[in-house]
Amino acid sequence: MVKYWSSEVIIISKITTVSEYEKKRAEYYLPEDPDTIKKLEALHKVSPVISFIWKVDERWHVEWVSENITQLGYTPEDLMSGKINYADIIHPEDYVKINSEVKKLVKKGNTSYFTLVYRILSKSGEVRYVTERSLLKRDGNGNISRYQGIIIDNTEKEKAENTFRDLERKYRLIFERSPLGILCFDENGAIINCNSVCAKIIADPKSKINGLSVLKYVEEGPLKAAIDLVFLGESGRYEGEYISPAGKRSIIKAEFSPIMSEDGYLIGGLGLIQDVSDIQETAEKIHLNEARLEALLELYQRGNSSISEIAEFTIEEAVKLTHSQVGYLGLLKADNILEMYEWPTQKKNHDKKAWRCPVNSTGMWGEAIREREPIVNNNPSGSGLTKGIKPELEGKVNRYINVPVMDGDQVVAVAAVANKSQEYDSSDVRQITLLFDGMWKIIQRKFADEQILETRRILKVLESVINDSPAVVFMWSPEKDWPVKFVSKNIERFGYLVEDFLSGKMIYGDIIHPADLEKVRAQVGRCYKEGYSDFSQEYRILTRSGEVRWVDERTMIHHGQNGDIDFLQGIVVDITERKQANNFVRIEYDFDDVLSPGDNLQDIFEKILDFVLQIKAVDCGAIYLLDGSKGDLELIAYRGLSEKFADSIRYFGVNTIQARLFTTGYPVYKYFSEISAMIKEDFDYEGLQAMGFIPVHYNDKIVAAMILGSHRELEIPANSRNVIDTIASQLGMIVTRFKEGTLIKKDHGLQDLFDTMDDLIFIMDMGGLIIHTNHALQKYLQYSKKDLSKMDFLELFPPGKEKEVLESIDLEGLISGNSSRCYVPLMNSNHKFLSADTKFFVGKWGGREVLIGVSRLSLNESAN
Structure with missing residues (x-):
């Protein structure tokens, strides 16, 4: 039988009409007897064997076919008429092969019979497998005249054989690819087959194993006994060590079963063998890992223990994990000295102090430090490893592991275990490494916790300092109107809470005075555009209660690696009092306009009170004029007080308690409850909390007095008192000048005020020559007062920047009452540049119109 891969072909035929059939029967000498013919026809109809006679041509034209071709859906006429050739019903994939094979047989010349297996197609398209058996009919000359044969439908047989072959292939795959070793042997113990796992x-x-006795591979003992049970018809089991003839050791689990015939005779045996060496090793590793994790857990629970207790506990656990007898730990100190701890098996002594030894003399422990990798020594030679380290160790250490404990690339400690009964291996190294790494993390955490506690203490102190400071610390996002990322708690001085900003309910732009918001936006945008690293600006903000406060903002711009702005960080300081003092100076500049022959002193006092009430914590006040002849004080103007209270304090005689408070020569600030107790009058209806009595002097003589108070604050703070003292000194000059009826100015009062300011102030005539400077400018620019006198103010700026400075000064606008800003840096006498924001405005000095410059240094410059 010839097979071509899986393409085994089938042939199908039909029978022609009865008349045609009769004709063919006569032509081919069919029996003449009608009964015989009927029997043959009946037999053909039920037989699976279909008979054919074919012409010798490429398409195998059918000359005759038995009537049972109808089993394939064809009629004899379909084929015998030539309408369908036999080649048409051969499966297309098999036709070429079959045709070629037949031609080969014909060419041989001595062939008269052949058998082929192939596929054919029924009329419905169903594929059927057939076996063809044919004779080659020859004429008188020996030439082949026709083919005569039969086809037998063996489709079911082919399907069964294919199924069997598939099952055989699958079972062989299972046999070969099984994770278990499989061993088959016959009733005499000869190995029939085994898979690669078993081999x-x-x-x-495998080639050597097959055919040998199964007992050749086992020695006397439990394993052989388990196999012997098979020959007694019983199953045997074994679990333990197996040593192959080649000496390979492994841990196996094996089950051996007898294979019995149907009549109960032993025909062989089957062995299933599993190498569990890896499983057992894994189980041991899991057990060791669990033990190490338990040790680490207990180690973490000892976080409050001392370093020596943590060290000795870790050493003890390392000794247990590796089945060693002794362990050591050396912590590497900054002076290249090892602080050594040990855990002897004989006893534990946590009070025992560590000993110290230099790394360069520590043969055993220094080895791992120098190599920066674990050292395993199962065959130490000589006593040099422990000599000079500790006398009692000499000669007592045989095999050992020495592991460096690393923190990044730095060796921070070295751990060692020694004197294990068996050789140390990589598993021991792993356990030691992981255990002591865990220990070091705990020690690091202990150090970190201590540092965190110290940092928290420092931060608490800093927080307290910041909260008590007038400077409010901010961190802003560089987005529109500056969302707040951080703000210090002392924002409460403006009535707001930290949560107001951090929750996103408010952004910083919400508290900037609406009249100043655009100016602040423009200033910040300009600093962004020009690449400033820091800037400062002054503007107004609104407190929660709606009060207007002046602030000085000093800000650093932080950029990321890509150059984009990450955030802004700065401080905001309340400068309302200073601003008020500056405003008062501006009033002095225009004093010639204020004091005219028709001036009313009450009007002047009321204007001064309006200004004074802008000082923080001061919300009411009164100004008295002293009667020089009697020494009495008479109320001239008041603000923020009820008319009833004003009537009660309208006049103080020379001998009253109130008058005496003024005549001490110094300001007196009291709780108002103390004042009420002193004068023994009930002023509770006024609701005052604090009050100050401020004498007003001129040339060391009292010329007037001020009472200033607060309804909301218990006392007037120190920074407010400084401003009040400055105003009082100026008020003395105003009163005296008014009484003398002269408009001559005394500039020394303003000079004193300027010298108390941190800003750099320089006053110029309208031609640009400097006529006065304050101490701050002389200090930071490192010039003497004499050097600066009559200097052109442009010399305070870097050479080449004169045009930029002059263009920033709008003189017409200054004369109209506006101010100009200049961002060109200043230059000191050593030609060092100082980043500054300079404001110019026009005022009066010594009775003449002058140009005034006020420079504010950046945060970095003022810090230096």
Whole structure:
């Protein structure tokens, strides 16, 4: 039988009409007897064998076919008429092969019979497998005249054989690819077959194993006994060590079963063998890992213990994990000295102090430090490893592991265990490394916790300092109107809470005075555009209560690696009092306009009170004029007080308690409850909390007095008192000048005020020559007062910047009462540049119109 891969072909035929059939029967000498013919026809109809006679041509034209071709859906006429050739019903994939095979047989010349297996197609398209058996009919000359044969439908047989072959292939795959070793042997113990897993366990090639006795591979003992049970018809089991003839050791689990015939005779045996060496090793590793994790857990629970207790506990656990007898730990100190701890098996002594030894003399422990990798020594030679380290160790250490404990690339400690009964291996190294790494993390955490506690203490102090400071610390996002990322708690001085900003309910732009918001936006945008690293600006903000406060903002711009702005960080300081003092100076500049022959002193006092009430914590006040002849004080103007209270304090005689408070010569600030107790009058209806009595002097003589108070604050703070003292000194000059009826100015009062300011102030005539400077400018620019006198103010700026400075000064606008800003840096006498924001405005000095410059240094410059 010839087969072509899976393409085994089938042939199908039909029978022609009865008349045609009769004709063919006569032509081919069919029996003449009608009964015989009927029997043959009946037999053909039920037989699976279909008979054919074919012409010798490429398409195998059918000359005759038995009537049972109808089993394939064709009629004899379909084929005998030539309408369908036999080649048409051969499966297309098999036709070429069949045709070629027949031609080969014909060419041989001595062939008269052949058998082929192939596929054919029924009329419905169903594929059927057939076996063809044909004779080659020859004429008188020996030439082949026709083919005569039969086809037998063996489709079911082919399907069964294919199924069997598939099952055989699958079972062979299972046999070969099984994770278990499989061993088959006959009733005499001869090995019939084994898979590759079994061959690997036995440590011999399959070709050598097959045919040998199964007992050749086992020695006397439990394993052989388990196999012997098979020959008694029983199953045997074994679990333990197996040593192959080649000496390979492994841990196996094996089950051996007898294979019995149907009549109960032993025909062989089957062995299933599993190498569990890796499983057992894994189980041991899991057990060791669990033990190490338990040790680490207990170690973490000892976080409050001392370093020596943590060290000795870790050493003890390392000794247990590796089945060693002794362990050591050396912490590497900054002076290249090892602080050594040990855990002897004989006893534990946590009070025992560590000993110290230099790394360069520590043969055993220094080895791992120098190599920066674990050292395993199962065959130490000589006593040099421990000599000079500790006398009692000499000669007592044989095999050992020495592991460096690393923190990044730095060796911070070295751990060692020694004197294990068996050799140390990589598993021991792993356990020691992981255990002591865990220990070091705990020690690091202990150090970190201590540092965190110290940092928290420092931060608490800093927080307290910041909260008590007048400077409010901010961190802003560089987005529109500056969302707040951080703000210090002392924002409460403006009535707001930290949560108001951090929750996103408010952004910083919400508290900037609406009249100043655009100016602030423009200033910040300009600093962004020009690449400033810091800037400062003054503007107004609104407190929660709606009060207007002046602030000085000093800000650093932080950029990311890509150059984009990450955030802004700065401080905001309340400068309302200073601003008020500056405003008062501006009033002095225009004093010639204020004091005219028709001036009313009450009007002047009321204007001064309006200004004074802008000082923080002061919300009411009164100004008295002293009667020089009597020494009495008479109320001239008041603000923020009820008319009833004003009537009660309208006049103080020379001998009253109130008058005496003024005549001390110094300001007196009291709780108002103390004042009420002193004068023994009930002023509770006024609701005052604090009050100050401020004498007003001129040339060391009292010329007037001020009472200033607060309804909301218990006392007037120190920074407000400084401003009040400055105003009082100026008020003395105003009163005296008014009484003398002269408009001559005394500039020394303003000079004193300027010298108390941190800003750099320089006053110029309208031609640009400097006529006065304050101490701050002389200090930062490192010039003497004499050097600066009559200097052109442009010399305070870097050479080449004169045009930029002059263009920033709008003189017409200054004369109209506006101010100009200049961002060109200043230059000191050593030609060092100082980043500054300079404001110019026009005022009066010594009775003449002058140009005034006020420079504010950046945060970095003022810090230096």
